[in-house]
Amino acid sequence: MSRIETRSGNVFSAACPSRAVLEQLGEKWALLILHLLSDGPQRTSDLRRAIDGVSEKMLIQTLRKLERNGFVERRSYN
Numbered sequence: 001m002s003r004i005e006t007r008s009g010n011v012f013s014a015a016c017p018s019r020a021v022l023e024q025l026g027e028k029w030a031l032l033i034l035h036l037l038s039d040g041p042q043r044t045s046d047l048r049r050a051i052d053g054v055s056e057k058m059l060i061q062t063l064r065k066l067e068r069n070g071f072v073e074r075r076s077y078n
Helices: 018-025 030-037 044-050 056-068
Strands: none
Touching: 018 030, 030 044, 030 056, 044 056
């Protein structure tokens, strides 16, 4: 049987690695985008229509940042 290593963290500590995740998810549009994508892949235009008030520029910037940090994966469909 393999031993599972557990680590305790402290999100209140500036050195805690979970801070980077919290910073990413704390952005204005990130949680809304991730919530919509939890149902499966969607086109950018569908996301923009579903999220009232987000500009195309902010949507694209947020999606790119989420992709860079491994939260979402972009696929191109012809």
